[in-house]
Amino acid sequence: MPNFRIQTPCDAEEAEFHRLWGPWALVTPTAVASILSGFTAPWWVCGGWAIDAFTDSSRVHSDIDVAMFRADLPALRKALDGHLHIWSAGPDGIRPLDERFPEMPDNAEQVWLRQDATSPWVLDVLLTPDRDGAWVNKRDDSWVAPLDQATWVDAAGIRYLNPELVLIFKVKHARPKDRTDLERTWPKLNDAQRTTLRTYVDRQHPTHAWLPLMT
Numbered sequence: 001m002p003n004f005r006i007q008t009p010c011d012a013e014e015a016e017f018h019r020l021w022g023p024w025a026l027v028t029p030t031a032v033a034s035i036l037s038g039f040t041a042p043w044w045v046c047g048g049w050a051i052d053a054f055t056d057s058s059r060v061h062s063d064i065d066v067a068m069f070r071a072d073l074p075a076l077r078k079a080l081d082g083h084l085h086i087w088s089a090g091p092d093g094i095r096p097l098d099e100r101f102p103e104m105p106d107n108a109e110q111v112w113l114r115q116d117a118t119s120p121w122v123l124d125v126l127l128t129p130d131r132d133g134a135w136v137n138k139r140d141d142s143w144v145a146p147l148d149q150a151t152w153v154d155a156a157g158i159r160y161l162n163p164e165l166v167l168i169f170k171v172k173h174a175r176p177k178d179r180t181d182l183e184r185t186w187p188k189l190n191d192a193q194r195t196t197l198r199t200y201v202d203r204q205h206p207t208h209a210w211l212p213l214m215t
Contacts, residue, residue, distance in 0.1 A: 004031070006120055007062055014062060021094070024063040025120040029053065029158050032066055035113075035122060039079040041072035044151045044159040046126065046166055051181045053154055054163040055188055059180060063124055067161065070127035073104060073111070080113065084122070087112045109138070139169075164193040168200050171208065182210055 004025035009015035018024075027035070029045045036043055045053070047065035052058045068076065077086055077097065086097045090108025095101050097111065104111075104127075113123040129136040135150040137143035151159050163185050170178040189197070198214045205211075 004120065004122065010060070010062060021121075022114070022117075023120045024124075025122045026061075027064045027122050029064070029160075030156065032064060032123065033156075033158055035084075036066075036079070038083075039076055041068060041075050042147060042159065043068040043125075044147075044161050046161040046169070048177065048181055050160040050166045051163060051185055053158075053160050054152075055184050057184055059177065063121075065124055065126055067126040067128050069130040069133075070109075071130055073127065076111075076125070084113045084115055087114075089124075137165075137168075162193070164189060164197040167197055171201055171205055171210065174208070174210065179210070179213075182213060186214060 004027055007024045007026050009018055029049055032045065044067050046067050048059060048061050049064050080086060087094045088097055088104050088108040089110040089112050090105050092105060092107065094112065097104060109127050111125045112121050113125065114121045129138055129141065131144050134144050135147050150165060151161055153159050167182055167185060170181060201208050201210055
C-alpha cells in the first residue's frame with residue numbers, strides 16, 4: 001500500500017471528523033485503480049473527481065468517492081482480505097465488517113477502507129443498487145439504465161459516473177463546491193445531458209437555486 005499524503009481539514013466539521021474517526025488520505029482515480037486491482041467487478045468514480053475528469057479541470061478534494069454494486073460487496077471483501085480493513089458506514093455509525101460483525105447493516109450504504117487503525121481511510125465506497133446488472137438510481141428506483149449508459153470510461157480505462165448524474169446527486173445539499181462543479185460542467189454538457197439534469201431538478205426541486213444557472 002503506498003504512503004498517501006493526508007488530507008488537511010478545510011473546516012471545523014472536517015477537523016472534528018479527523019479527531020473522532022481519523023484522517024482521509026489524498027487518493028487519485030489512478031491510485032484507486034491500483035488499490036482495487038484485485039477486484040474484478042465493475043466500479044466507478046463519482047463526485048467531484050468525476051467532474052474533474054469530464055471537464056479536464058480540477059479543484060481541491062477532501063476525499064474520493066467510488067461506487068460499486070451492493071451485490072458485489074462479497075467479492076470486494078474477498079479481494080481485499082488481508083490487505084485492507086472494510087468498515088460499514090451508515091446512520092447508526094461505523095463498524096468493521098469482520099468475524100464479529102459479518103453482516104452489512106441494511107441501512108448502511110457505504111463502506112470505508114483503510115489498512116489498519118494507525119492508517120488513514122483511503123476509500124469511501126458507495127453501494128449502488130442494481131437490477132440484473134443494470135445501474136439503478138438509489139433516489140428513484142424507477143430509473144434504471146445499463147451501466148455503460150450511466151458511466152463513461154477514460155483513456156486510462158477508469159470508469160466514471162456520467163456528469164449529469166453526478167450533479168443530480170449533488171442537488172440535494174448544493175454546497176458551494178457543488179455549485180462550482182455545476183458551473184464548470186454545464187457548458188460542456190450536450191443537449192441530452194442538460195435536459196436530463198434540468199428535468200430532474202425542475203421536477204424534484206422546483207424552486208432550486210440552480211435552475212437559473214441551467215439555461
